[in-house]
Amino acid sequence: MLKKETKIVGIVLSGGKSSRMGQEKGLVKYQGKALIEYAIETLKPLCHEMVISTANDDYSYLGLPMIADEIPDCGPIGGISTCMKAIEADIYLVISCDVPHVPTQLFVDLLAELNGNAIIPIDETGRKQPLVACYASSASAYFHEALETGHLKMMSLLSKIHPLYIEPSIDLDYYKQNLFSNLNSMGDISD
Numbered sequence: 065m066l067k068k069e070t071k072i073v074g075i076v077l078s079g080g081k082s083s084r085m086g087q088e089k090g091l092v093k094y095q096g097k098a099l100i101e102y103a104i105e106t107l108k109p110l111c112h113e114m115v116i117s118t119a120n121d122d123y124s125y126l127g128l129p130m131i132a133d134e135i136p137d138c139g140p141i142g143g144i145s146t147c148m149k150a151i152e153a154d155i156y157l158v159i160s161c162d163v164p165h166v167p168t169q170l171f172v173d174l175l176a177e178l179n180g181n182a183i184i185p186i187d188e189t190g191r192k193q194p195l196v197a198c199y200a201s202s203a204s205a206y207f208h209e210a211l212e213t214g215h216l217k218m219m220s221l222l223s224k225i226h227p228l229y230i231e232p233s234i235d236l237d238y239y240k241q242n243l244f245s246n247l248n249s250m251g252d253i254s255d
Protein backbone atom coordinates (compact mmCIF):
# COMPACT_ATOMS: atom_id res chain seq x y z
CA MET A 65 0.00 0.00 0.00
CA LEU A 66 1.51 3.35 -1.05
CA LYS A 67 1.67 6.20 1.41
CA LYS A 68 -0.44 9.20 0.43
CA GLU A 69 2.62 11.44 0.18
CA THR A 70 4.50 9.10 -2.18
CA LYS A 71 5.49 11.17 -5.21
CA ILE A 72 5.13 9.34 -8.50
CA VAL A 73 6.70 10.72 -11.67
CA GLY A 74 6.03 9.34 -15.14
CA ILE A 75 8.83 9.19 -17.71
CA VAL A 76 7.70 8.76 -21.31
CA LEU A 77 10.68 7.64 -23.37
CA SER A 78 10.76 9.24 -26.76
CA GLY A 79 14.38 10.09 -27.34
CA GLY A 80 15.31 7.26 -29.67
CA LYS A 81 16.40 7.52 -33.29
CA SER A 82 13.24 5.94 -34.75
CA SER A 83 15.46 4.50 -37.47
CA ARG A 84 13.18 1.57 -38.23
CA MET A 85 10.11 3.81 -38.32
CA GLY A 86 11.84 6.35 -40.58
CA GLN A 87 10.04 9.22 -38.86
CA GLU A 88 9.61 10.38 -35.26
CA LYS A 89 8.05 7.31 -33.71
CA GLY A 90 6.02 8.88 -30.94
CA LEU A 91 4.28 11.16 -33.43
CA VAL A 92 3.25 8.43 -35.83
CA LYS A 93 -0.53 8.06 -35.89
CA TYR A 94 -1.93 4.74 -34.76
CA GLN A 95 -5.70 4.32 -34.92
CA GLY A 96 -6.14 8.09 -35.16
CA LYS A 97 -3.83 9.14 -32.36
CA ALA A 98 -0.10 9.77 -32.00
CA LEU A 99 1.63 6.80 -30.38
CA ILE A 100 3.03 8.89 -27.55
CA GLU A 101 -0.48 9.97 -26.58
CA TYR A 102 -1.34 6.38 -25.67
CA ALA A 103 1.70 6.23 -23.38
CA ILE A 104 0.80 9.52 -21.72
CA GLU A 105 -2.80 8.45 -21.17
CA THR A 106 -1.63 5.17 -19.65
CA LEU A 107 0.52 6.84 -16.99
CA LYS A 108 -1.40 10.06 -16.38
CA PRO A 109 -3.96 8.77 -13.85
CA LEU A 110 -1.16 7.54 -11.57
CA CYS A 111 1.40 10.35 -11.73
CA HIS A 112 1.85 13.61 -9.87
CA GLU A 113 4.12 14.83 -12.64
CA MET A 114 5.10 13.56 -16.05
CA VAL A 115 7.98 14.31 -18.38
CA ILE A 116 8.83 13.40 -21.94
CA SER A 117 12.36 12.17 -22.44
CA THR A 118 13.18 13.79 -25.76
CA ALA A 119 15.14 16.55 -27.47
CA ASN A 120 12.48 17.00 -30.13
CA ASP A 121 10.39 20.18 -29.80
CA ASP A 122 7.64 18.65 -31.93
CA TYR A 123 6.32 17.09 -28.71
CA SER A 124 5.72 20.51 -27.15
CA TYR A 125 2.02 20.47 -28.19
CA LEU A 126 1.48 17.89 -25.46
CA GLY A 127 2.15 20.50 -22.78
CA LEU A 128 4.53 18.36 -20.73
CA PRO A 129 8.11 19.19 -19.70
CA MET A 130 10.61 17.78 -22.17
CA ILE A 131 14.00 16.66 -20.97
CA ALA A 132 16.85 16.11 -23.42
CA ASP A 133 19.42 13.42 -22.64
CA GLU A 134 22.40 14.65 -20.65
CA ILE A 135 24.62 12.59 -22.95
CA PRO A 136 23.10 11.95 -26.38
CA ASP A 137 22.85 8.51 -27.98
CA CYS A 138 23.17 6.44 -24.82
CA GLY A 139 19.86 4.68 -25.30
CA PRO A 140 17.02 4.38 -22.80
CA ILE A 141 19.37 4.29 -19.79
CA GLY A 142 20.59 7.77 -20.75
CA GLY A 143 17.04 9.07 -20.97
CA ILE A 144 15.91 7.52 -17.70
CA SER A 145 19.00 8.66 -15.79
CA THR A 146 18.66 12.23 -17.05
CA CYS A 147 14.98 12.42 -16.10
CA MET A 148 15.63 10.92 -12.67
CA LYS A 149 18.26 13.61 -12.06
CA ALA A 150 15.96 16.37 -13.28
CA ILE A 151 12.92 15.48 -11.17
CA GLU A 152 12.91 14.05 -7.69
CA ALA A 153 10.39 11.35 -6.94
CA ASP A 154 9.79 8.38 -4.71
CA ILE A 155 8.75 6.24 -7.65
CA TYR A 156 9.30 6.54 -11.40
CA LEU A 157 6.95 4.91 -13.85
CA VAL A 158 8.69 4.39 -17.18
CA ILE A 159 7.00 3.71 -20.51
CA SER A 160 8.24 3.63 -24.11
CA CYS A 161 6.39 5.76 -26.58
CA ASP A 162 5.55 2.78 -28.79
CA VAL A 163 3.40 0.42 -26.71
CA PRO A 164 -0.20 1.52 -27.27
CA HIS A 165 -1.77 -1.61 -25.77
CA VAL A 166 -0.38 -1.22 -22.27
CA PRO A 167 -3.23 -0.34 -19.89
CA THR A 168 -3.00 1.79 -16.76
CA GLN A 169 -4.01 -1.32 -14.80
CA LEU A 170 -0.64 -2.89 -15.49
CA PHE A 171 1.07 -0.03 -13.63
CA VAL A 172 -1.50 -0.24 -10.84
CA ASP A 173 -0.47 -3.89 -10.43
CA LEU A 174 3.25 -3.00 -10.50
CA LEU A 175 2.82 -0.26 -7.91
CA ALA A 176 0.91 -2.59 -5.63
CA GLU A 177 3.83 -5.05 -5.63
CA LEU A 178 6.75 -2.60 -5.47
CA ASN A 179 8.92 -3.47 -2.51
CA GLY A 180 12.54 -2.86 -3.46
CA ASN A 181 14.44 -1.12 -6.24
CA ALA A 182 12.15 -2.00 -9.10
CA ILE A 183 9.38 -4.13 -10.43
CA ILE A 184 9.37 -5.25 -14.03
CA PRO A 185 6.75 -7.23 -15.92
CA ILE A 186 7.52 -10.31 -17.97
CA ASP A 187 5.60 -10.70 -21.22
CA GLU A 188 3.79 -13.77 -22.48
CA THR A 189 6.99 -15.07 -24.12
CA GLY A 190 9.02 -14.67 -20.92
CA ARG A 191 10.82 -11.48 -21.96
CA LYS A 192 11.55 -8.85 -19.37
CA GLN A 193 10.07 -5.44 -20.15
CA PRO A 194 12.26 -2.85 -18.36
CA LEU A 195 10.87 0.00 -20.47
CA VAL A 196 7.35 -0.60 -19.17
CA ALA A 197 8.26 -0.69 -15.54
CA CYS A 198 8.30 0.84 -12.11
CA TYR A 199 11.51 2.03 -10.39
CA ALA A 200 11.94 3.24 -6.84
CA SER A 201 14.20 6.24 -6.23
CA SER A 202 16.76 3.77 -4.85
CA ALA A 203 17.28 2.52 -8.44
CA SER A 204 18.39 5.92 -9.71
CA ALA A 205 22.00 5.61 -8.49
CA TYR A 206 22.36 2.49 -10.65
CA PHE A 207 21.11 4.32 -13.73
CA HIS A 208 23.49 7.24 -13.09
CA GLU A 209 26.44 4.91 -12.59
CA ALA A 210 25.63 3.01 -15.78
CA LEU A 211 25.52 6.25 -17.75
CA GLU A 212 28.69 7.63 -16.19
CA THR A 213 30.65 4.42 -16.81
CA GLY A 214 29.20 3.77 -20.25
CA HIS A 215 27.71 0.41 -19.27
CA LEU A 216 24.56 0.87 -21.27
CA LYS A 217 23.21 -2.65 -21.55
CA MET A 218 19.85 -2.76 -19.81
CA MET A 219 20.17 -6.43 -18.82
CA SER A 220 23.47 -5.86 -17.03
CA LEU A 221 21.99 -2.85 -15.25
CA LEU A 222 19.07 -5.00 -14.12
CA SER A 223 21.42 -7.59 -12.67
CA LYS A 224 22.60 -4.86 -10.27
CA ILE A 225 19.19 -3.41 -9.51
CA HIS A 226 17.71 -6.83 -8.65
CA PRO A 227 14.13 -6.04 -9.61
CA LEU A 228 11.17 -8.13 -8.78
CA TYR A 229 9.84 -9.67 -12.01
CA ILE A 230 6.16 -10.37 -12.27
CA GLU A 231 3.90 -11.98 -14.77
CA PRO A 232 0.89 -9.79 -15.30
CA SER A 233 -2.19 -11.17 -13.68
CA ILE A 234 -3.86 -13.73 -15.91
CA ASP A 235 -7.44 -12.96 -14.98
CA LEU A 236 -7.43 -9.77 -17.00
CA ASP A 237 -8.40 -10.29 -20.60
CA TYR A 238 -6.09 -7.75 -22.13
CA TYR A 239 -3.05 -9.56 -20.80
CA LYS A 240 -3.73 -12.21 -23.40
CA GLN A 241 -3.37 -9.89 -26.37
CA ASN A 242 0.22 -8.94 -27.15
CA LEU A 243 0.16 -6.40 -24.41
CA PHE A 244 3.76 -5.35 -24.82
CA SER A 245 3.99 -5.50 -28.62
CA ASN A 246 5.83 -2.38 -29.64
CA LEU A 247 5.44 -0.68 -32.97
CA ASN A 248 8.81 -0.13 -34.58
CA SER A 249 8.16 0.29 -38.29
CA MET A 250 5.41 1.53 -40.58
CA GLY A 251 4.72 -2.16 -41.32
CA ASP A 252 3.78 -2.68 -37.67
CA ILE A 253 1.39 0.27 -37.84
CA SER A 254 -0.60 -0.98 -40.82
CA ASP A 255 -0.87 -4.58 -39.49
Ligand SMILES: Nc1nc2c(ncn2[C@@H]2O[C@H](COP(=O)(O)OP(=O)(O)OP(=O)(O)O)[C@@H](O)[C@H]2O)c(=O)[nH]1
Pocket residue numbers: 077078079080081082083084085089117118133136137138139140142143144159160161162195246248
Ligand atom coordinates in the same frame (compact mmCIF):
# COMPACT_ATOMS: atom_id res chain seq x y z
N1 LIG B 1 15.71 9.43 -24.10
C1 LIG B 1 16.07 8.43 -24.89
N2 LIG B 1 15.17 7.49 -25.25
C2 LIG B 1 15.59 6.50 -26.07
C3 LIG B 1 16.91 6.41 -26.56
N3 LIG B 1 17.00 5.31 -27.36
C4 LIG B 1 15.79 4.72 -27.34
N4 LIG B 1 14.93 5.45 -26.57
C5 LIG B 1 13.51 5.17 -26.33
O1 LIG B 1 13.41 3.85 -25.82
C6 LIG B 1 12.28 3.19 -26.36
C7 LIG B 1 12.70 1.90 -27.03
O2 LIG B 1 13.67 2.18 -28.03
P1 LIG B 1 13.58 1.65 -29.52
O3 LIG B 1 12.37 0.80 -29.72
O4 LIG B 1 14.87 1.04 -29.93
O5 LIG B 1 13.32 3.02 -30.29
P2 LIG B 1 14.24 3.80 -31.26
O6 LIG B 1 15.66 3.78 -30.78
O7 LIG B 1 13.63 5.13 -31.45
O8 LIG B 1 14.05 2.97 -32.60
P3 LIG B 1 15.16 2.38 -33.60
O9 LIG B 1 16.07 3.50 -34.01
O10 LIG B 1 14.35 1.85 -34.74
O11 LIG B 1 15.87 1.30 -32.80
C8 LIG B 1 11.61 4.18 -27.30
O12 LIG B 1 10.56 4.80 -26.59
C9 LIG B 1 12.71 5.16 -27.63
O13 LIG B 1 12.22 6.47 -27.91
C10 LIG B 1 17.83 7.44 -26.19
O14 LIG B 1 19.02 7.46 -26.59
N5 LIG B 1 17.36 8.40 -25.35
